[in-house]
Amino acid sequence: MEIQPHTPPGASLIPAWLPPDVEAALMAFLDAGLWSGELKRRVQHFGYRYDYRARIASRESRIGPLPGVLEQLARRLAEEGLFGAVPDQVIANEYWPGQGISAHVDCQPCFGPVIASVSLLSACQMVFRHQGDGEMRAVVLPPRSVLVLGGPARHDWTHEIPARLSDVIDSRRVARERRVSLTFRSMRF
Numbered sequence: 001m002e003i004q005p006h007t008p009p010g011a012s013l014i015p016a017w018l019p020p021d022v023e024a025a026l027m028a029f030l031d032a033g034l035w036s037g038e039l040k041r042r043v044q045h046f047g048y049r050y051d052y053r054a055r056i057a058s059r060e061s062r063i064g065p066l067p068g069v070l071e072q073l074a075r076r077l078a079e080e081g082l083f084g085a086v087p088d089q090v091i092a093n094e095y096w097p098g099q100g101i102s103a104h105v106d107c108q109p110c111f112g113p114v115i116a117s118v119s120l121l122s123a124c125q126m127v128f129r130h131q132g133d134g135e136m137r138a139v140v141l142p143p144r145s146v147l148v149l150g151g152p153a154r155h156d157w158t159h160e161i162p163a164r165l166s167d168v169i170d171s172r173r174v175a176r177e178r179r180v181s182l183t184f185r186s187m188r189f
């Protein structure tokens, strides 16, 4: 099946959303923290811990308030109207060349109607699949962009990052580099 080069309905990609100095501050903050090696890719959880085996986050999994640098971004997402309320759960994912995230829909009973993923350091391709008819779409997420998933993009399409060493970007094959993303969500209770 042909892959359409755009986002599914309900998704929007905002390029150059994050100023470079904020990107650098976020990376310094994350690399001073403790990356968890529980998955193939390294992760850090904030606000509430997500349990990858049970596939849930709950009131009981509370870690604490979001750290200041993340809280500021969470407030900005709400101020810009991208979220109905200030998101309170964040996962940082780190991808080295060859690493990815398999197709999934973010936990629907746990998290609210909008998910936002901020990209840091380098670009990669994200692939979407419609759960009904299998239609595929793909977009390149540039560093410092934010991808907002709502509506059908949040509920009816899976998203994934293929575990690859390179992506084709603007008809050129580009080697992957270290990429870090910050995914913001709202707990549903």
Ligand SMILES: O=C(O)CCC(=O)C(=O)O
Pocket: 091, 093, 101, 106, 117, 118, 159, 161, 181, 183
């Ligand atoms: O790395 C990304 O941009 C996506 C991460 C993601 O899908 C997730 O944390 O649920």
Ligand SMILES: [Fe+2]
Pocket: 104, 105, 106, 159
């Ligand atoms: Fe996701």
